Amino acid sequence: MSATAWAWLVLLFPLAGSILIALGFRRTSWRFAGIVGTGAIALAFLCGIVALINLLGESPDARHHASSLWEYASVAGLQIKLGIYVDPLSVFMVLVVTGVSTLIHLYSFGYMQSDAGYHRFFSYLNFFVFSMLLLVLAGNFVLLIVGWAFVGFASYALISFWYRRTTATRAGMKAFVINVVGDIGLVLAAFLIFQHLGTFEYTEVFAKAPHVFHANQWSVTAICLLLLVGAFAKSAQLPLHTWLPDAMEGLTPVSSLIHAATMVTAGVYLIARTHVLFVLAPTAADIAAFVGLATLLVAASIALVMTDLKRAIAYSTMSQIGYMVVGVSIGAYSAGMFHLMTHAFFKALLFMAAGSIIAAMANEQNIDKMSGFGKAMRFTSVTMLCGGLALAAFPFTSGFFSKDEILAYASARGGMYLIFTILGYFGALLTAIYTFRLIFRVLRGEPCAEAQELIDTGHVHHAAPFNPASGEAEDTDIGFPGAEHHIAEQSPPMKVAMGILAFLALFAGFIQVPGVDKAITNFLSPVFSDSPLAAIEPSTGAAWFGLLIGGLVSLAGIGIAYWLYVASPATPRRLQERFAAVHTFLYNKWYFDEAIDILVVRPALAVGRFANRVFERYVIDGAITGGAEETIGRAGAIVRTFQNGIVRTYGLFLVFGAVGLALYFLIQQS
Amino acid sequence: MEAVIFFIAAIGAVVGAIGVVAARNPFYSVLALISHLFSLAVLFLLLTSAFVAAAQVVVYAGAVMVLYVFVVAYVGSAQEPTWDPVPGQRLFAGLLAFFLFVEISAAVLSSALKALSTHGPDVPAGFGYPAAIGNLLLEKFLVPFEASSVLLLIAAVGAIVLANRKPRSGPQAGDGVVSSGHSAPKARPEGATPAPASQSEPLGAPK
Amino acid sequence: MNIDWYIVLSALLFTIGAIGILVRRSPMVILLCLELMLNAANLALVAFSREVGNGQGQVFALVVMVIAACEVVVGLGLIVAIFRRKLPLDVDDLRELRG
Numbered sequence: 001m002s003a004t005a006w007a008w009l010v011l012l013f014p015l016a017g018s019i020l021i022a023l024g025f026r027r028t029s030w031r032f033a034g035i036v037g038t039g040a041i042a043l044a045f046l047c048g049i050v051a052l053i054n055l056l057g058e059s060p061d062a063r064h065h066a067s068s069l070w071e072y073a074s075v076a077g078l079q080i081k082l083g084i085y086v087d088p089l090s091v092f093m094v095l096v097v098t099g100v101s102t103l104i105h106l107y108s109f110g111y112m113q114s115d116a117g118y119h120r121f122f123s124y125l126n127f128f129v130f131s132m133l134l135l136v137l138a139g140n141f142v143l144l145i146v147g148w149a150f151v152g153f154a155s156y157a158l159i160s161f162w163y164r165r166t167t168a169t170r171a172g173m174k175a176f177v178i179n180v181v182g183d184i185g186l187v188l189a190a191f192l193i194f195q196h197l198g199t200f201e202y203t204e205v206f207a208k209a210p211h212v213f214h215a216n217q218w219s220v221t222a223i224c225l226l227l228l229v230g231a232f233a234k235s236a237q238l239p240l241h242t243w244l245p246d247a248m249e250g251l252t253p254v255s256s257l258i259h260a261a262t263m264v265t266a267g268v269y270l271i272a273r274t275h276v277l278f279v280l281a282p283t284a285a286d287i288a289a290f291v292g293l294a295t296l297l298v299a300a301s302i303a304l305v306m307t308d309l310k311r312a313i314a315y316s317t318m319s320q321i322g323y324m325v326v327g328v329s330i331g332a333y334s335a336g337m338f339h340l341m342t343h344a345f346f347k348a349l350l351f352m353a354a355g356s357i358i359a360a361m362a363n364e365q366n367i368d369k370m371s372g373f374g375k376a377m378r379f380t381s382v383t384m385l386c387g388g389l390a391l392a393a394f395p396f397t398s399g400f401f402s403k404d405e406i407l408a409y410a411s412a413r414g415g416m417y418l419i420f421t422i423l424g425y426f427g428a429l430l431t432a433i434y435t436f437r438l439i440f441r442v443l444r445g446e447p448c449a450e451a452q453e454l455i456d457t458g459h460v461h462h463a464a465p466f467n468p469a470s471g472e473a474e475d476t477d478i479g480f481p482g483a484e485h486h487i488a489e490q491s492p493p494m495k496v497a498m499g500i501l502a503f504l505a506l507f508a509g510f511i512q513v514p515g516v517d518k519a520i521t522n523f524l525s526p527v528f529s530d531s532p533l534a535a536i537e538p539s540t541g542a543a544w545f546g547l548l549i550g551g552l553v554s555l556a557g558i559g560i561a562y563w564l565y566v567a568s569p570a571t572p573r574r575l576q577e578r579f580a581a582v583h584t585f586l587y588n589k590w591y592f593d594e595a596i597d598i599l600v601v602r603p604a605l606a607v608g609r610f611a612n613r614v615f616e617r618y619v620i621d622g623a624i625t626g627g628a629e630e631t632i633g634r635a636g637a638i639v640r641t642f643q644n645g646i647v648r649t650y651g652l653f654l655v656f657g658a659v660g661l662a663l664y665f666l667i668q669q670s
Numbered sequence: 671m672e673a674v675i676f677f678i679a680a681i682g683a684v685v686g687a688i689g690v691v692a693a694r695n696p697f698y699s700v701l702a703l704i705s706h707l708f709s710l711a712v713l714f715l716l717l718t719s720a721f722v723a724a725a726q727v728v729v730y731a732g733a734v735m736v737l738y739v740f741v742v743a744y745v746g747s748a749q750e751p752t753w754d755p756v757p758g759q760r761l762f763a764g765l766l767a768f769f770l771f772v773e774i775s776a777a778v779l780s781s782a783l784k785a786l787s788t789h790g791p792d793v794p795a796g797f798g799y800p801a802a803i804g805n806l807l808l809e810k811f812l813v814p815f816e817a818s819s820v821l822l823l824i825a826a827v828g829a830i831v832l833a834n835r836k837p838r839s840g841p842q843a844g845d846g847v848v849s850s851g852h853s854a855p856k857a858r859p860e861g862a863t864p865a866p867a868s869q870s871e872p873l874g875a876p877k
Numbered sequence: 878m879n880i881d882w883y884i885v886l887s888a889l890l891f892t893i894g895a896i897g898i899l900v901r902r903s904p905m906v907i908l909l910c911l912e913l914m915l916n917a918a919n920l921a922l923v924a925f926s927r928e929v930g931n932g933q934g935q936v937f938a939l940v941v942m943v944i945a946a947c948e949v950v951v952g953l954g955l956i957v958a959i960f961r962r963k964l965p966l967d968v969d970d971l972r973e974l975r976g
Contacts, residue, residue: 644756644972645972645973646756646968646969646972647968647969647971647972648756648759648763648898648899648900648902648968648969649756649759651898651899652759652762652763652766652899655763655766655767655770655895655899656766658770659766659769659770659773662770662773662774662777663769663773665777666773666776666777669777669780670780672878673878676878676882680882680886683886683890684886684889684890684893687890687893687894687897687913688893690893690897690906690909690910690913691893691894691896691897691900691901691906691910691913693906696903696905696906696909699905699906699909700909703909703912703913706913706916707916710916710919710920713883713886713920714920714923716878717883717923717924717926717927718927719923719926719927719935719938721935721939722919722923722935722938722939725939725942726919726942729942729946730916730942730945730946733946734912734945734946734949737949737950737953738905738908738909738949738953741905741953741956741957742905744957744960745905745956745957745960745966759899760899760900763895763896763899763900764896764900766899767892767893767895767896767899768892770891770892770895771888771889771891771892774888774891774892775885775888778881778884778885778888779881779885783928786879786880786881786884786928787879787880787881788879788880788928789878789879789880790880790927790928790930791928791929791930793927793930797930797932798932798935802932803932803935803936803939806932806933806935806936807936807939810933810936811933811936811940814936814940815940818940818943818944821943821944821947822943822946822947824947825946825947825948825950825951826950828950828951828954829950829951829953829954830954832951832954832955832957832958833954833957833958833961
């Protein structure tokens with residue numbers, strides 16, 4: 001079978017799994033849901049592997065296929081097909097998505113074991129994987145938007161999974177609304193593309209674009225900026241990023257899959273896919289790169305002071321995606337995609353470990369209350385350390401190679417782009433500091449009460465069901481985090497998943513060592529060969545120099561964290577008191593939420609209130625409806641006076657009519 | 671000669687009509703109408719319609735007006751109040767009626783019927799005589815003739831039902847005779863029970 | 878006399894009857910005015926019958942007389958019924974039939 005046939009199967013299995021689990025949720029056991037869910041994604045992964053093998057069997061220039069099942073619409077000049085596009089980039093994304101998803105499904109099989117909404121969870125999760133695969137495999141912009149929207153919905157459904165918690169539902173709504181803002185940008189971009197190029201299909205758009213658009217023409221710049229709006233909303237870049245920390249209300253597997261490895265990387269994929277347009281609009285590409293850089297630094301600075309474990313990791317995600325956005329915007333396409341892959345590994349792993357710890361802490365997520373889990377949960381802490389090392393770009397881990405490849409490319413491109421290199425290294429320093437801040441605070445030290453309970457009795461601590469954020473009681477029917485969720489040590493599927501990811505986080509970088517092998521670059525080069533930027537390559541020497549600096553930066557960061565949190569534990573408090581204003585500013589997330597509230601939410605509410613109180617009441621109810629009602633009422637009252645019940649009046653009307661008629665006929669006659 | 675009689679009869683008819691409308695006392699209106707009817711009979715004679723004139727006098731002035739006289743005597747002649755609940759109606763009514771008269775006259779006088787300006791064609795000797803009318807009634811207009819007798823029957827029954835006294839009144843002897851088909855002379859003022867609707871109890875004997 | 882005199886006279890009598898109906902308030906007098914109008918119509922019918930030359934108009938006039946008689950019967954029955962129920966004999970006061 002051809003690669004496209006296998007690609008269709010890749011789409012089919014998660015969808016079938018989702019529907020199967022959803023339909024049978026009353027009659028099947030939880031094991032059935034878990035096995036079908038995980039199996040569907042595993043099958044999709046296998047089909048992806050076969051598609052990859054098929055693709056590799058062809059010559060590099062021929063590795064792009066489009067295939068469509070049927071046409072949605074074929075009207076004057078408009079042709080929309082249900083079609084997919086299989087090329088190295090989409091197969092790469094398919095493998096990353098299905099691979100990491102399989103492991104996360106495996107993890108959830110154990111983690112969610114006693115949750116009341118087990119079937120619903122797996123159905124939603126499979127549906128999410130299906131939507132993400134639809135997004136990456138889409139062959140035209142319409143199907144891309146369909147996948148984009150589905151992914152947004154799946155994210156909303158999974159964030160608000162415990163739907164009786166107000167914090168969860170509010171976070172879900174926030175995520176959805178901000179994603180819709182991005183959807184608007186994407187749809188408008190698609191319209192503009194259609195208006196200028198007359199087609200939605202990728203192959204035709206990318207072939208025609210260089211001929212239709214000149215460099216930096218306002219139309220292609222506008223298209224790219226609108227695409228960026230969509231990409232930034234989905235990938236949580238400034239200023240559309242405020243939904244991601246709140247999205248941590250969702251379950252841990254959700255956070256690791258959607259908000260670390262896959263959905264938030266959709267924006268990066270979009271920029272990489274439409275790189276032809278971005279090459280034609282360098283201004284937009286530069287804007288994207290600078291926004292990515294800004295996000296990188298802002299998020300890293302916030303992560304330094306965050307006390308909620310999952311939110312700190314979320315800001316770290318935001319920061320790393322900033323790196324990826326920088327990468328694909330300045331032309332380091334394969335480096336950006338490589339970082340996407342390694343980030344998926346170590347970030348998913350970090351979230352899994354965090355989930356394990358939060359389960360042990362019975363729903364408490366504040367790291368101020370955590371310590372000493374290194375002694376209580378060996379496996380979890382070892383894997384968390386692996387993930388942390390990769391995130392901090394410790395020498396020879398996967399994150400080390402991927403992050404520094406982007407920065408080496410930036411310096412190779414030279415000129416203004418050296419800013420990215422310098423600030424990128426600064427960001428790497430911050431990354432290392434905050435990563436090891438988390439690790440040292442959570443894993444080291446004397447065991448806290450819950451950890452001690454685990455060490456002594458081997459049982460996970462159970463707390464009263466209260467939501468620590470809002471203080472309201474939890475709904476035990478629908479479920480809530482912490483209770484009855486499992487830790488890695490006691491659940492084999494979780495151990496398997498985390499173990500595989502830990503291995504990948506540490507050693508996956510070796511497929512792209514500068515000067516030794518360039519597996520990913522070679523694989524993806526047919527896709528990006530039409531971009532002049534892809535030809536820029538740092539020399540091996542420059543690359544190793546960059547790697548050296550990166551390693552030093554990482555070790556320095558780990559050292560600073562060690563000093564702050566292990567050697568002299570009083571220092572952080574002194575620093576906090578000394579730089580209180582800065583600390584407050586960072587702790588309040590640079591006041592972005594408040595700014596959006598003042599700039600966007602309050603005016604919108606004011607407009608709504610005006611519409612309701614003034615416009616609706618006076619104009620519509622008063623003038624239009626009331627006016628019509630009044631008029632008809634008055635007219636009716638006038639007519640009513642004729643019906644006074646007096647027979648003589650009626651007779652009068654009769655004679656009046658007769659006179660009128662006679663007059664008419666007389667006039668007609670003459 | 672003919673013109674003189676015409677004008678006398680016409681003036682008599684108009685005066686009678688005005689008398690009907692203007693008289694305050696309904697009894698005087700009835701008398702005015704009787705004189706009007708006699709004048710009309712004379713006009714019919716002028717038009718060589720002898721039978722119609724006779725029927726007018728005998729049936730109309732003789733029987734129908736007698737009915738009116740009876741009812742006026744029974745009901746009494748109450749004066750009408752002069753206050754008009756709908757202001758301006760009388761003036762408006764007069765105006766409209768005047769317009770109606772003008773229109774009809776205009777219609778007739780300006781019509782294309784040439785024969786209207788003549789005395790009419792020469793008619794055979796028996797025109798308007800009972801024989802001619804009888805022939806027409808029984809040959810050409812048989813159905814209307816029979817239908818009008820049915821109508822008379824219905825009217826008689828209806829009048830009996832209408833004037834029936836409600837709960838305590840007995841079954842009236844249904845007369846079936848044309849001209850006295852209603853029970854107004856037999857009724858007398860009763861006290862109480864103006865219950866209009868219920869006919870549930872059987873009609874008792876007339877009191 | 879020309880026939881049109883009779884027709885005009887009939888129109889005059891008709892309008893006088895119409896005025897009477899619209900102006901008077903006693904049902905008795907209204908019925909009488911109704912008689913006026915009917916007679917005016919009779920006059921017109923007989924006049925036309927003379928003008929055409931056959932007796933059809935006269936037969937029509939006879940039927941009108943029958944109808945007038947029936948209507949008088951019913952109308953007077955109504956008046957008697959109203960009087961019996963002690964209601965005012967005034968068409969302006971009897972206005973239950975309002976819209």
